[in-house]
Amino acid sequence: MTAEDRTVEDGTQDGARSKTTAALRGLMGQCPACGRGRLLRNYLKPVDHCAHCGEAFGHLRADDAPPWMTILIVGHIIIPAVLSVEQRYEPATWVHLTIWPLLTLLLTGLLLPRCKGVVLGLLWSTGAPGSERA
Ligand SMILES: [Zn+2]
Numbered sequence: 001m002t003a004e005d006r007t008v009e010d011g012t013q014d015g016a017r018s019k020t021t022a023a024l025r026g027l028m029g030q031c032p033a034c035g036r037g038r039l040l041r042n043y044l045k046p047v048d049h050c051a052h053c054g055e056a057f058g059h060l061r062a063d064d065a066p067p068w069m070t071i072l073i074v075g076h077i078i079i080p081a082v083l084s085v086e087q088r089y090e091p092a093t094w095v096h097l098t099i100w101p102l103l104t105l106l107l108t109g110l111l112l113p114r115c116k117g118v119v120l121g122l123l124w125s126t127g128a129p130g131s132e133r134a
Helices: 020-025 065-089 095-126
Strands: none
Touching: 020 095, 065 095
């Protein structure tokens, strides 16, 4: 049997955990192991076990990484947009105070669970034991 024959469903060999695949599946909110079950419930809470393959995720702790990642991304989108709009259109202050906080909250709400999925997928792919494994 060659190494290519042993390639499993996610493109890894011998069941090795691909960081890229795990991160992408986490980004989509899917189980990093099988890509079919859900990774998060109630917005940000990881499921204890994948409903499809049974892989355990409840012990993984992402801690502050997802909020930091979200702040980094949202800040790099919002701040240049604020400066660009101000330079081009010079809108009234109330326009800035209306648009940017709402856009920031919207982007944060959309990106935070995706960032958490990426972090959990990467943690899972590295075989990190988590802080609460028995
Ligand atoms: Zn699964």
